[in-house]
Amino acid sequence: MKKRTLLQAAACATLVSAGPLAWAQGAPFKIGLILPMTGQQATTGRQIEAAARLWIAQNGDTVAGRKVELIVKDDTSLPDQTRRLAQELVVNEKVDVLAGMGITPSAMAVAPIATQSKTPLVVMAAATSSITEASPFIVRTSFTLPQVSVALADWAPKNNIKNVVTLVTDYGPGIDAEKYFKERLQFNGGKVPESLRVPLRNPDFAPFLQKVRDLKPDALFVFVPSGAGAAVMKQFGERGMDKAGIKLIATGDVTDDDQLNDMGDVALNVVTSHHYSAAHPSPANKKFVEAFQKANRNLRPNFMAVGGYDGMRVIYEALKKTGGKGGGPALVEAMKGQIFESPRGPVFIDAQTRDVVHNVYLRKVEKKDGQLWNVEFDVIKDVKDPGKTK
Amino acid sequence: MLTILFDGIAYGMLLFILALGLAVTMGLMNFINLAHGAFAMAGGYITVLLMQRAGVPFLLCLPLAFLGAALIGAVLERTLYRPLYRKPHLDQVLFSIGLTFMAVASVDYFMGSTQQFIQLPQWLRGRTEIGSGAWTLGMGHYRLFIVAVCAVLTLVLQYILSRTRFGSRLRASVDDQRVAAGLGINVNIVFLSTFAFGSGLAGLGGALGAEVLGLDPSFPLKFMIYFLIVVAVGGTSSITGPLLAALLLGIADVAGKYYIPKMGAFIVYLLMIVILIWRPQGLFVRQGGKA
Numbered sequence: 001m002k003k004r005t006l007l008q009a010a011a012c013a014t015l016v017s018a019g020p021l022a023w024a025q026g027a028p029f030k031i032g033l034i035l036p037m038t039g040q041q042a043t044t045g046r047q048i049e050a051a052a053r054l055w056i057a058q059n060g061d062t063v064a065g066r067k068v069e070l071i072v073k074d075d076t077s078l079p080d081q082t083r084r085l086a087q088e089l090v091v092n093e094k095v096d097v098l099a100g101m102g103i104t105p106s107a108m109a110v111a112p113i114a115t116q117s118k119t120p121l122v123v124m125a126a127a128t129s130s131i132t133e134a135s136p137f138i139v140r141t142s143f144t145l146p147q148v149s150v151a152l153a154d155w156a157p158k159n160n161i162k163n164v165v166t167l168v169t170d171y172g173p174g175i176d177a178e179k180y181f182k183e184r185l186q187f188n189g190g191k192v193p194e195s196l197r198v199p200l201r202n203p204d205f206a207p208f209l210q211k212v213r214d215l216k217p218d219a220l221f222v223f224v225p226s227g228a229g230a231a232v233m234k235q236f237g238e239r240g241m242d243k244a245g246i247k248l249i250a251t252g253d254v255t256d257d258d259q260l261n262d263m264g265d266v267a268l269n270v271v272t273s274h275h276y277s278a279a280h281p282s283p284a285n286k287k288f289v290e291a292f293q294k295a296n297r298n299l300r301p302n303f304m305a306v307g308g309y310d311g312m313r314v315i316y317e318a319l320k321k322t323g324g325k326g327g328g329p330a331l332v333e334a335m336k337g338q339i340f341e342s343p344r345g346p347v348f349i350d351a352q353t354r355d356v357v358h359n360v361y362l363r364k365v366e367k368k369d370g371q372l373w374n375v376e377f378d379v380i381k382d383v384k385d386p387g388k389t390k
Numbered sequence: 391m392l393t394i395l396f397d398g399i400a401y402g403m404l405l406f407i408l409a410l411g412l413a414v415t416m417g418l419m420n421f422i423n424l425a426h427g428a429f430a431m432a433g434g435y436i437t438v439l440l441m442q443r444a445g446v447p448f449l450l451c452l453p454l455a456f457l458g459a460a461l462i463g464a465v466l467e468r469t470l471y472r473p474l475y476r477k478p479h480l481d482q483v484l485f486s487i488g489l490t491f492m493a494v495a496s497v498d499y500f501m502g503s504t505q506q507f508i509q510l511p512q513w514l515r516g517r518t519e520i521g522s523g524a525w526t527l528g529m530g531h532y533r534l535f536i537v538a539v540c541a542v543l544t545l546v547l548q549y550i551l552s553r554t555r556f557g558s559r560l561r562a563s564v565d566d567q568r569v570a571a572g573l574g575i576n577v578n579i580v581f582l583s584t585f586a587f588g589s590g591l592a593g594l595g596g597a598l599g600a601e602v603l604g605l606d607p608s609f610p611l612k613f614m615i616y617f618l619i620v621v622a623v624g625g626t627s628s629i630t631g632p633l634l635a636a637l638l639l640g641i642a643d644v645a646g647k648y649y650i651p652k653m654g655a656f657i658v659y660l661l662m663i664v665i666l667i668w669r670p671q672g673l674f675v676r677q678g679g680k681a
Contacts, residue, residue, distance in 0.1 A: 038495070040608055042503035198647075199655040201612055204602055206397040207647035207654070210528075230507055231604050238530050240517050262507045 028069040029096050029319060029326060031312075032089035034110070035125075036077035036102040041225075043258050044102040044125050045074065048308030050296045052099075055312035058291065063316050064324030071095065075106060082106035083113065090117045096326045097122060097315050100308075104128040104172040111135040118328035120318075120335065124311040125304050128172040129387025132355045137328065139335045139354045141314055141347075142307035143275045145173045145223065146180035146387040148251045151360035151380045152221065152273040153184035161219045161247060162190045165212045167232070168223045170197040177223035177251060180386055193217060198224070205235050212246065213239060219247040222254055229254030230263045237266040247271065252374065255365055257302040260372045267365045267372055275358050275383075276303040276344040277374035288343035301343075310342045310356075314349060346382075353388045392527035394648050395641065400533035402640020403540035404602060406633050408595035408613065409620035410547070411588035417626025418564050419584060421471065422479050424486040426592055426617055427610030428493035433459040433593025434600040434609065435497060438506045448511050452539075452597050459593020464586035471585065472578075490610045498607040506605045536598055543591075548629050560584055619662050625672025635673055 033052060035045035049072055061068045071093060075082040082101070089095045090113060098114060099122040101107040107126040111134035114121035123131055123140040132138045156164065166181060168174035174197065182192045194215055196208050209232075212220050220241070222232055229250070236248055252274020255267055278289050278300050288309065292301040301309075318334035319326060336351040348357040360383045363374040412426040433455035440446040440454060470489070474482055514535055519528045551557040563570040563577045571577050596609070603613070616639075624635030639658055646657030665673060 038498050039503060040606065042498065046502075196651050202655075204397075204401050204644070206401065206602075207394065207644045208651065210393055210397060211648050211651065228505075228604065230505060231602075234601070238515060238517060238532065239528070240519075259504060259507075264507070264509055 028067040029063065029324075030069045030071060030089075030093055031097045031099055031315060032086070032093060032095035033070055033072045033100045034075050034082055034085050034089070034098065034106070035072065035100040036106075037072070037074035039076040039078075041077040041102045043302075044077075044304045045100075047258065047299075047302055047305040048100060048102075048124050048311075050292065050299065051301065051305040051308035052312050054292055054295055055309050055316075057295065059312075059316060063319045064322075066319065066324045066326075068316075068319075075102070077102050077106060079103075079105040079109040083109040086110040086113045090119055095119065096328075097331065099311055099315065100124055101126045104131060107131045107138070108134055111138060114138060120315075120328055120331045122311045122315060122335075124307040127176075129176050129385055132353055132388075136354075137332055139314065139332065139349060140356050141311040141349075143303065143356060143358070144385040144387060145176040145251065147358075147383045147385050148273045148275065148360055149177045149181035149221075149223070150184045150386050151362070151383060152249055152251070153181045153188060153190070154380060155273065155362050155378065156185065156219065156249060157188045157190050161249065163217045164190060164192055164219045164221050164249070165194045165196065165215055165217045166192060166221045166223075167196045167198065167208055167212065169200055169202075169225060169228065171200050173225075174223050176387065181221055184386075202228075205232050206239075209235055209239050209241065213241050213244060216244070217246060219249050222248065222250040225253060229256065230259060230267075233263060233266050233270065249273075252277070252303060252363070255363075255374055257300050257374065258304075260365065260374065261300075263372070265367075268367065270365050271362065272365075272374065273360055273362050274303060274374070275360055276306045277361060277363050277376055278302065279363075279368075279373040279375055280344060280361070281376070282343070282345065284341055285343040303344075306342065306344050310340075310344075310347060313340060313342070314338055348382070350384060353385065355385045355388065357382055357384045359383065392521070392525055393529075394645055396527060396529055397533065398641030398644035399637060400530075400536050400640070401602075401644055402637040403537050404595065404599050405616055405620055405640055406636035407536075407540050407543065407591060408599060409617040409624075409632055409636060410543070410595070410629070411591035412617050413621050413624065413626050413629070413632040414588040414591070415585060416621060417628075418560060419475075419581060420564065421475060422482045422486065423471075423588075424483060424614060425489040425493065425610070426486075426588075427612075427614050428490050429459045429463055429589040429592035430596035430599070430613070431493065431497065431605070431607070431609040432462055433590075433596035434605040435501060435506070435596075436593065437597040437600060438508055438605065441508050448508070448514070452594060455597035456590040456594040459596070460586040460590030462593075463589025464582060466589075467582050467585040472581075475581075490614070493610060494607050501607070503607050506600065508600050508605075510601060532601060536602075539594075539598065543594075544629060544633055551629065556580075556583075616658075619658065621672075623662055623665050623673055625674050628674060631672060631674035 037045040073085045097120045101123045102125050104126045114137040115135040121138045127145050129144045129146050166178050168178045248270050250272045252272045257278040318331045321334035322330045338349045345359045360380045361376040362378040363376045366375045415423045436455045436458040437451040440451045514532045516531045559575050563580045620636045624632035642661050643658045647654030
């Protein structure tokens, strides 16, 4: 009896003391983070959420006098779910910023809501070029597929890879990758004798790889969503294509840092182009990787994590710039033109396109201390999304 | 050319092992078990866990995957499936699809949704090539291994069903439970072991397929269509039906994707439609047999 009274008294005391304080601070600044936390794309959600929480842990949860509140919702990467959740977050929770978006269709589904409600939408993963054009309130901190594919098409001809067959998954990002790689390679004097598209739910890559083998190109360019990449690589090795003199080049999704170690030695020497590698040799990245692994039971951050981490920075900086006032149009305005040093290197949010401009690196999978890493060996600086230059 | 044929056969054989258990439960026991893929997934994950965590060699994992999935099948048969045998097919469909979703969610929860990898032993990784030019026959050792396992399985199963006492008891129990029970056959035991065996086959298929098809929690949903196509086209009253159907589909799928990559993904469905229009009962249904 005595104990209960004591507890009640304590509860009352906290309420009384906390109440006015909370009022004084004003309403919290709410960030609605919609991510695939379950289902096929769940690693994306897991990485981005971990990165966002890491950013908050490192930079505090109060910005310009306002408490930042992160609301994470799982859309299982179904666009209609994403749309419903975004609606709920905007109408019921009155979030100040929407963020996340694991896949392109999700981002596209939410774009009209961002426009109508004038809520900034920070895209942290989806990478089809046209996303930022879907709404003036979209700002992207991940990357675009044209960016990374074009970089590879610039690098290849200089390294005696002129005849390349492309193999992409048949959906938005894949078609982007195919189109921009092909155009740039042809512009650089290369040839693309065949462009193969595999269905999104493709059980077996054997027929496609056999076709490539029979065409005998200098290299095979691959974009598949992370996860399927390992299967392509394994079968590529087993078919003896490397021995037949065909190289495997790909966008960095294929050698995703999240899974690279489990892929085993088949991944060795695969050349990829991407904007982020956990092995990026900069002090900022070393700090980021260390902190990330410490907070997440040694999980290695991948390019999704860095998209989430930088997305949080962009939101924080924008809130600071508006003096804690927020407001959709003001926030978007404040996000435009931000320049900062990210774990991936220098990053610039292009004011015109609201899309990310960053370095694209060429990397090769190497073994270091018994682990596989994407080791960068070349860089193409400040790559603007080629999809926007009309 | 021959390589494509070989790849197609290997792929078809894999589909066959995966779908065989379904043909057994659906055709012989007359139970629509859409959760079949979940047993296949269980086999795959048993293999992954044993190899990654316990370092069990791959070859030993295969029988263990079979036994593991069979055990799960037996337990579920006794507890969940048995009451549903006499329910309408719609109930069975709803129940088993629900079970599939539960399996997907729980694997997602416990194992995470990342793609799982297995490392094959060195001797299964290579490749042998015979001949040259257009008639080159390139055989991946692992695919060769799948074909061999599948051939052995087919022979054994065919033997069990048509030649052994258990086979006749099973057929008797399916055709008329009451009379079979009256003759002193323990119908429950027969059904239990058949179901467990079917699940075990699925588990084995999942273990073999993890390398080629990939393994993640959405496995049962991803491949449900393929199982169903094999069983629908092949008919469910014999083993040879699904076998030939699986081979046909495997070869058509691989060849279609090779020769007309733009159309490739639809060839399988096209073939299924044509066959089912031509023979709605499936390709190989015995006259007077149960459809």
